[in-house]
Amino acid sequence: MISKRWLRGVVVAGVLAGAAxxxxxxxxxxxxxxxxxxxxxxxxxxxxxxxxxxxxxxxxAEACPEGGVRLVETEGNAAMGLRVAGFRLENCGTEPYVLEGYPQVSLRDGRNDPVAVSVEHGAAGITGVPDSDAPPPQRVTPAPGRAATVSMVWRNLVTDSAVAAVTAPVVEVEPRPGAPRLWLRLARPVDLGNTGRLGLGPWTAVDG
Known part of the structure; x- marks a missing residue:
């Protein structure tokens, strides 16, 4: 689930469609x-x-990865060139999994080569709207069988016709410092245009 408070600035800007x-x-x-x-x-x-x-x-069931957690792509939103993607980190191990603040995120192209991107904490630098109402980064500790979420925001914008637009179908996430990195091939690739910027929200506990 994408954190509604973290994306308050996006909603105020009026560019996101609401998305057995x-x-x-x-x-x-x-x-x-x-x-x-x-x-x-x-x-x-x-x-x-x-x-x-x-x-x-x-x-x-799919085997639990080495680090005891798996990454799942969740819902996303797209409107007027603004993109939002959500991810769910599921604790499939046997011990509580402590998360602090923000993960380390990088992108890869269709050949799994690194994509040059500047990752910023928060959405304000991408949306242009202050996200002062966003929850502060805090410790989140999913127990076995529970999960935490994180969200990314970017603009699909071409500002220079001489610079090729970039699309990254693979996201690489290090959930916490020193943890095994998780690769995920996306159903909705990150289409950065040539902005080279990505906004990242903090880890958020899943309620219920």
Missing amino acids: GCSAPPAPRAAPGPVQEERPGGTPPAPRSARPAPPSAPPS
């Missing part, structure tokens, strides 16, 4: 047992083996 469980399938019916057919002469053939039933158990 399925029941388990019935168990497969048992395959028919061996069938015997009578041959001329009264000698029955050897019984045919029954076709094995397909497995009913679901596939195993």
Whole structure:
């Protein structure tokens, strides 16, 4: 979930658009047992083996990464060249995971090469609107099975026709200093234009 307070300045600017469980399938019916057919002469053939039933158990869940957390892309918003992306850091390990302030974020292009980008804390430098109402960075400690979120904001803007526009389909996140870095290929790539700037919000606990 994108922090509404952190994005208050974006909302004030008026440029962001507001953006089942399925029941388990019935168990497969048992395959028919061996069938015997009578041959001329009264000698029955050897019984045919029954076709094995397909497995009913679901596939195993994705393994938890080395650091004990996984990164998931969540919702995003786009309007008038302003972009917002949200990410969820899920604690899939066995111990509480302490987060402080902001993660380290970098971007990579389609060949996984680093993209030159200046990462700023807060949205004011991107939106032009002070984000004084945003919550201050604080310690967030998701327990096993819980999560925290972080958001990014940027402008898809070309200010110099002589400079190529940049699109980064991969985000690389270091959740806390020294932690294993997490790579995520995005469903909605970061289209920076040629601004070279990215605004980053602090870690926020997920309620409930």
